[in-house]
Amino acid sequence: MEQLIEWINRQALSTKLKWTYLVTSGGVMLLSTLFLIGIQLYFFTAALVRQTQSQATMAGENLTAAMAFADAEAAGDILSALRVAPDVQSAVAYDAKGKAFVSFVRDPQSPPAAHDPHVRETEVDVRGVSVTRRIQVGSRLLGTVVVRSSVTSVYRQLALYLALALPMTLALLSLSYYALSRLQRYFTAPIRALSAVSEQISRQGDYSLRAEVSQAADIGLLARTFNGMLDRIQKRELELEAEINERKRIEVKLDRLAHYDPVTQLNNRHFFNERLESVLARARKFDERTILMFIDLDNFKTVNDTLGHDIGDELLRLVSRRLSETLRFGDVLSRIGGDEFGIILENVSQVGVASLIAEKCLLKLADPIHIHGHDIHIGASIGISVYPDDATDMHALLKYADTAMYYAKNGGKNAWRMFTPSMRDDAHKRFKLDNNLRRALERDEFVLHYQPQVDLKTGDIVGVEALIRWIHPQLGMVSPNDFIPVAEDTGLIVPIGEWVLREACRDLKRWHAEGHLLRVAVNLSGRQLKENNLVAAVLATLREADVDPCWLELELTESMLMDASTDIVDRLHALTDAGIQLAIDDFGTGYSSMSYLKTFPVRALKVDRSFVRGLPQDPEDAAITRAIIAMARSLRMEIVAEGIETQEQHDFLRAHGCDKSQGYLYGRPCPAAQIGQLLARSGAGACAVDSVV
Numbered sequence: 001m002e003q004l005i006e007w008i009n010r011q012a013l014s015t016k017l018k019w020t021y022l023v024t025s026g027g028v029m030l031l032s033t034l035f036l037i038g039i040q041l042y043f044f045t046a047a048l049v050r051q052t053q054s055q056a057t058m059a060g061e062n063l064t065a066a067m068a069f070a071d072a073e074a075a076g077d078i079l080s081a082l083r084v085a086p087d088v089q090s091a092v093a094y095d096a097k098g099k100a101f102v103s104f105v106r107d108p109q110s111p112p113a114a115h116d117p118h119v120r121e122t123e124v125d126v127r128g129v130s131v132t133r134r135i136q137v138g139s140r141l142l143g144t145v146v147v148r149s150s151v152t153s154v155y156r157q158l159a160l161y162l163a164l165a166l167p168m169t170l171a172l173l174s175l176s177y178y179a180l181s182r183l184q185r186y187f188t189a190p191i192r193a194l195s196a197v198s199e200q201i202s203r204q205g206d207y208s209l210r211a212e213v214s215q216a217a218d219i220g221l222l223a224r225t226f227n228g229m230l231d232r233i234q235k236r237e238l239e240l241e242a243e244i245n246e247r248k249r250i251e252v253k254l255d256r257l258a259h260y261d262p263v264t265q266l267n268n269r270h271f272f273n274e275r276l277e278s279v280l281a282r283a284r285k286f287d288e289r290t291i292l293m294f295i296d297l298d299n300f301k302t303v304n305d306t307l308g309h310d311i312g313d314e315l316l317r318l319v320s321r322r323l324s325e326t327l328r329f330g331d332v333l334s335r336i337g338g339d340e341f342g343i344i345l346e347n348v349s350q351v352g353v354a355s356l357i358a359e360k361c362l363l364k365l366a367d368p369i370h371i372h373g374h375d376i377h378i379g380a381s382i383g384i385s386v387y388p389d390d391a392t393d394m395h396a397l398l399k400y401a402d403t404a405m406y407y408a409k410n411g412g413k414n415a416w417r418m419f420t421p422s423m424r425d426d427a428h429k430r431f432k433l434d435n436n437l438r439r440a441l442e443r444d445e446f447v448l449h450y451q452p453q454v455d456l457k458t459g460d461i462v463g464v465e466a467l468i469r470w471i472h473p474q475l476g477m478v479s480p481n482d483f484i485p486v487a488e489d490t491g492l493i494v495p496i497g498e499w500v501l502r503e504a505c506r507d508l509k510r511w512h513a514e515g516h517l518l519r520v521a522v523n524l525s526g527r528q529l530k531e532n533n534l535v536a537a538v539l540a541t542l543r544e545a546d547v548d549p550c551w552l553e554l555e556l557t558e559s560m561l562m563d564a565s566t567d568i569v570d571r572l573h574a575l576t577d578a579g580i581q582l583a584i585d586d587f588g589t590g591y592s593s594m595s596y597l598k599t600f601p602v603r604a605l606k607v608d609r610s611f612v613r614g615l616p617q618d619p620e621d622a623a624i625t626r627a628i629i630a631m632a633r634s635l636r637m638e639i640v641a642e643g644i645e646t647q648e649q650h651d652f653l654r655a656h657g658c659d660k661s662q663g664y665l666y667g668r669p670c671p672a673a674q675i676g677q678l679l680a681r682s683g684a685g686a687c688a689v690d691s692v693v
């Protein structure tokens with residue numbers, strides 16, 4: 001039963017309805033047929049009873065004479081006459097004592113109708129009808145006659161009726177089944193269409209499909225509601241799709257931003273570090289060698305500032321293309337900083353490969369790069385560290401490659417350097433310096449020394465150069481050559497430079513107050529020049545110390561001017577407009593082109609001591625020094641020579657028209673107090689140095 005209910009539940013609604021109709025109508029038909037059969041049975045039996053009664057009555061009347069005369073033969077004939085009635089099975093005449101007198105039996109096998117004075121005159125059972133009639137003359141009873149008819153004919157007629165009714169019922173049921181199927185298909189077509197659409201939607205996920213709206217009120221409403229629901233789902237789906245697409249786009253963009261450099265389309269530092277980590281993990285596992293290279297472009301800043309950022313960007317693109325052309329498939333090239341590139345060479349058999357690749361890179365970058373009519377010469381400084389030879393730790397490898405690159409740059413640029421253990425000590429020292437430098441200012445560990453500058457014509461001290469010294473509590477006196485580059489890298493040079501200027505102005509004010517009118521030269525670092533408030537800060541310091549700007553000379557290097565942006569040029573003009581003098585330090589070592597000198601409001605050139613060293617014997621040094629002095633004259637600039645150690649050098653420079661000199665010959669850098677004593681010895685005004693002139 002449960003299985004049947006389950007089966008019914010599984011059927012479609014249309015099938016259930018169809019079978020409900022069929023079972024109901026089939027049941028009704030069956031019941032009405034049974035009812036008709038019952039009625040038929042009743043009427044047929046009643047007719048048989050009536051017929052048997054009349055036959056018994058007639059037989060009783062006809063038997064009266066034969067029974068009165070005990071004429072068995074005549075009585076037998078009368079009963080045999082009942083043969084013509086097909087339903088009569090037997091007829092028996094009994095005498096008054098109830099003894100059978102004569103009988104008629106159609107079928108000798110079946111028993112004749114028995115006489116029972118106690119039963120009713122008419123007796124009906126399932127096999128037949130028995131009717132008993134009295135035979136009497138007047139009030140004298142002669143006997144009884146019992147006629148029995150069979151109900152076979154009744155059953156036969158009913159069977160005939162059934163034989164006709166049953167096929168008819170089946171035919172009607174089949175017909176109604178067929179008609180119901182057709183009707184049901186017709187009526188349920190909109191529902192099926194609706195479910196087909198919903199099934200298609202769920203299969204294909206296509207929410208643009210719509211159900212056909214039927215005219216039937218209820219299903220039409222259902223279809224309209226269904227379509228309305230689809231409208232909303234489709235709208236939501238489209239919104240969701242747009243939202244997902246937007247999200248994906250942002251994710252891709254963020255991923256690109258996180259891992260790619262938009263200018264060169266190379267991977268960025270973030271990716272580079274991630275990749276290096278995984279490459280090193282692999283190298284560790286398979287005992288492989290990995291090479292790490294840092295490439296820093298030389299002079300990129302100059303190009304960027306002088307030719308503009310568009311050309312700078314294009315230059316980076318072309319450089320990255322050239323670098324990738326030197327590498328093989330699988331090597332990693334990333335832009336890890338403004339003008340810095342990083343290379344990872346995986347699974348390298350020999351360390352020598354690193355130098356080969358570095359050479360190839362330098363060679364590739366040696367050819368000028370043509371951009372918008374400009375021929376740009378760009379070199380590079382390359383630092384190399386090797387896993388596991390130099391270090392096994394990723395951070396150490398990165399630091400060592402950077403240190404080696406720093407060495408390549410400091411060694412004259414356009415070169416490569418492999419990391420060496422001595423560099424490690426240096427890097428360590430730099431690191432220590434960096435940490436200590438931060439505290440040096442607070443702990444007042446800096447002192448200022450001054451080196452006299454002498455007028456070559458008069459021999460008077462006309463100025464001093466302020467040179468910083470760091471008295472480290474453990475390391476002792478640390479050379480500015482060691483800590484100034486670190487201070488520049490870390491940005492600490494800005495507060496340190498401010499301190500130097502403050503100190504120098506204070507000392508100068510004292511000397512001026514003592515009547516020694518001299519000028520102080522202060523070194524300015526490139527980092528300070530980039531500070532927006534440089535001019536304001538310098539003028540404020542001068543104001544604070546009550547020193548006229550004309551007594552201050554700021555020393556710049558050629559490289560600082562070569563890299564100068566328009567902002568910096570404006571700043572330099574603002575300084576000179578305020579009355580401050582500008583001098584170029586270490587002149588002659590940086591750039592071959594002198595044309596930039598016209599752009600900047602420079603008043604003095606300081607000939608680098610490397611040219612002075614060979615004077616007067618070295619013809620080349622002599623020629624260069626003469627040329628520099630001549631050029632300065634034609635540009636109406638003052639010329640100052642550095643590093644004068646001998647009388648011959650002094651004489652040569654004086655003879656060739658050099659204005660001022662500075663060097664150990666006149667005095668080593670010394671504390672302000674000593675300079676004060678030197679000035680005091682020479683009396684008021686500019687003082688002459690005794691040892692020379």
Ligand SMILES: Nc1nc2c(ncn2[C@@H]2O[C@@H]3COP(=O)(O)O[C@H]4[C@@H](O)[C@H](n5cnc6c(=O)[nH]c(N)nc65)O[C@@H]4COP(=O)(O)O[C@H]3[C@H]2O)c(=O)[nH]1
Pocket residue numbers: 451466467468479480481484497500522523524525555585586609642643644645662663664665669
């Ligand atoms: N062999 C030799 N050397 C001589 C002679 N005369 C002077 N010198 C040295 O040459 C350097 C001159 O300074 P510089 O070229 O500006 O070069 C300076 C300058 O670039 C930088 N520096 C020093 N003080 C400061 C400062 O306050 N600020 C900035 N930004 N840089 C500074 O450190 C550099 C080195 O300074 P110092 O070690 O004091 O070295 C000084 C000085 O001691 C000589 O006759 N022979």
